[in-house]
Amino acid sequence: xxxxxxxxxxxxxxxxxxxxxxxxxxxxxxxxxxxxxxxxxxxxxxxxxxxxxxxxxxxxxxxxxxxxxxxxxxxxxxxxxxxxxxxxxxxxxxxxxxxxxxxxxxxxxxxxxxxxxxxxxxxxxxxxxxxxxxxxxxxxxxxxxxxxxxxxxxxxxxxxxxxxxxxxxxxxxxxxxxxxxxxxxxxxxxxxxxxxxxxxxxxxxxxxxxxxxxxxxxxxxxxxxxxxxxxxxxxxxxxxxxxxxxxxxxxxxxxxxxxxxxxxxxxxxxxxxxxxxx
Amino acid sequence: xxxxxxxxxxxxxxxxxxxxxxxxxxxxxxxxxxxxxxxxxxxxxxxxxxxxxxxxxxxxxxxxxxxxxxxxxxxxxxxxxxxxxxxxxxxxxxxxxxxxxxxxxxxxxxxxxxxxxxxxxxxxxxxxxxxxxxxxxxxxxxxxxxxxxxxxxxxxxxxxxxxxxxxxxxxxxxxxxxxxxxxxxxxxxxxxxxxxxxxxxxxxxxxxxxxxxxxxxxxxxxxxxxxxxxxxxxxxxxxxxxxxxxxxxxxxxxxxxxx
Numbered sequence: 001x002x003x004x005x006x007x008x009x010x011x012x013x014x015x016x017x018x019x020x021x022x023x024x025x026x027x028x029x030x031x032x033x034x035x036x037x038x039x040x041x042x043x044x045x046x047x048x049x050x051x052x053x054x055x056x057x058x059x060x061x062x063x064x065x066x067x068x069x070x071x072x073x074x075x076x077x078x079x080x081x082x083x084x085x086x087x088x089x090x091x092x093x094x095x096x097x098x099x100x101x102x103x104x105x106x107x108x109x110x111x112x113x114x115x116x117x118x119x120x121x122x123x124x125x126x127x128x129x130x131x132x133x134x135x136x137x138x139x140x141x142x143x144x145x146x147x148x149x150x151x152x153x154x155x156x157x158x159x160x161x162x163x164x165x166x167x168x169x170x171x172x173x174x175x176x177x178x179x180x181x182x183x184x185x186x187x188x189x190x191x192x193x194x195x196x197x198x199x200x201x202x203x204x205x206x207x208x209x210x211x212x213x214x215x216x217x218x219x220x221x222x223x224x225x226x227x228x229x230x231x232x233x234x235x236x237x238x239x240x241x242x243x244x245x246x247x248x249x250x251x252x253x254x255x256x257x258x259x260x261x262x263x264x265x266x267x268x269x270x271x272x273x274x275x276x277x278x
Numbered sequence: 279x280x281x282x283x284x285x286x287x288x289x290x291x292x293x294x295x296x297x298x299x300x301x302x303x304x305x306x307x308x309x310x311x312x313x314x315x316x317x318x319x320x321x322x323x324x325x326x327x328x329x330x331x332x333x334x335x336x337x338x339x340x341x342x343x344x345x346x347x348x349x350x351x352x353x354x355x356x357x358x359x360x361x362x363x364x365x366x367x368x369x370x371x372x373x374x375x376x377x378x379x380x381x382x383x384x385x386x387x388x389x390x391x392x393x394x395x396x397x398x399x400x401x402x403x404x405x406x407x408x409x410x411x412x413x414x415x416x417x418x419x420x421x422x423x424x425x426x427x428x429x430x431x432x433x434x435x436x437x438x439x440x441x442x443x444x445x446x447x448x449x450x451x452x453x454x455x456x457x458x459x460x461x462x463x464x465x466x467x468x469x470x471x472x473x474x475x476x477x478x479x480x481x482x483x484x485x486x487x488x489x490x491x492x493x494x495x496x497x498x499x500x501x502x503x504x505x506x507x508x509x510x511x512x513x514x515x516x517x518x519x520x521x522x523x524x525x526x527x528x529x530x531x532x533x534x535x536x537x
Contacts, residue, residue: 053464060475060482061465061469061470061483064470064474064475065323065326067330068326207318208322212322213322213324214320214321214324216321217318217321
């Protein structure tokens with residue numbers, strides 16, 4: 001074997017090793033996160049309770065909204081269940097940032113950085129663990145929503161679209177939360193995480209459809225990409241006669257918004273991690 | 279109350295008021311968030327004012343004004359009570375006990391800060407929303423009654439939260455009551471009228487004391503300066519404040535005995 005072939009073989013092996021190490025490390029971090037969820041249910045329960053509270057309180061308090069002419073559904077729980085799920089997913093995502101701040105403060109993160117762990121796994125692992133948690137939350141929300149009277153209008157696709165939207169929002173929240181945690185490295189980042197997610201979510205069609213809004217919110221919500229994600233999430237829960245009902249034109253905008261925002265927020269997290277390493 | 283104990287209460291009241299106003303990071307969120315929700319609600323629910331059961335209003339903001347005031351006062355009162363718990367945690371409370379300070383002055387001095395902040399934030403909410411359509415039908419007398427009501431609500435909620443602070447001695451426990459207040463607020467008529475709710479939600483909102491606190495102020499905002507509106511706005515929070523003060527005083531006595 002000549003030198004060039006040896007170098008090239010070595011590079012392939014290194015790349016494979018790196019891939020295996022990344023996946024193995026990510027797997028360990030997923031396991032750690034899930035064990036933490038089981039051992040510290042007090043940290044997970046709010047994530048579970050928040051979407052339920054949102055769904056129950058909003059659909060009860062704002063029940064009369066469905067009587068507005070042109071409102072896309074006659075069941076308020078159909079409208080507010082995706083909001084509850086989205087809020088739960090967003091806060092599960094940024095919750096990663098809170099955990100990271102704790103790990104940074106207690107020194108655990110320094111130990112991870114000292115170990116021969118792939119840097120990417122420090123982001124991939126927690127994000128995948130969040131996906132598992134968000135799926136659990138979604139199942140719970142769907143069950144409670146069903147008990148409260150939520151009825152899908154597009155069969156299984158209704159659940160799939162809401163779940164995809166929730167996973168997307170959690171990924172965006174996770175990237176943003178991790179990035180801010182890497183940048184600030186203390187609880188100052190936590191306040192920005194919560195505030196920014198909260199404002200972005202509510203300045204969209206979170207509460208009412210675009211047709212019902214008036215004034216400044218209508219202008220902001222129209223250009224807010226989260227509006228597209230809500231359209232995707234609700235496409236299987238509005239009436240078939242509604243303009244927001246399940247169709248490719250109502251779904252693709254949400255998918256693009258999720259893809260673009262996820263890439264941007266995860267890039268922000270990777271760049272912020274690289275800054276720490278430097 | 280002797281002259282000395284009044285002086286001590288005033289000094290402690292001054293301390294707690296300055297503490298709140300000198301740490302804007304603690305209290306500003308309790309003013310910014312309710313204002314944000316008002317403007318958000320006005321744009322989101324502006325068209326709902328024509329729904330059957332909705333009271334006659336000039337804008338959703340006029341309806342929402344009372345909810346905004348109560349929301350801000352509730353959150354501000356938690357901050358005040360958390361400061362009392364912090365005094366217990368960092369030993370300042372024990373130092374007060376070691377000094378010949380009036381015992382009730384410790385509690386009332388702390389609550390004075392919350393009451394002043396409640397009155398101040400009520401005035402800020404009214405004057406911030408007034409130019410955008412949150413008219414007060416009761417005029418200037420109504421605004422004064424609303425500010426008094428805001429101060430009394432602050433006293434009532436502050437006293438209840440202070441009971442938690444005195445019982446637990448933990449600022450974390452006091453902050454932990456925040457979600458409970460949030461739930462109470464959302465299951466009340468703070469954001470939407472009870473008349474538009476149905477079933478169990480209408481029943482819960484009917485029993486919820488927050489609904490009655492909000493509706494008292496709302497009556498001044500919508501119905502004008504009438505005896506019944508003023509009585510609702512002032513007497514309901516006053517009654518709750520008296521009960522809350524009795525509870526807080528009993529918790530203070532328990533803590534004194536255990537010390």
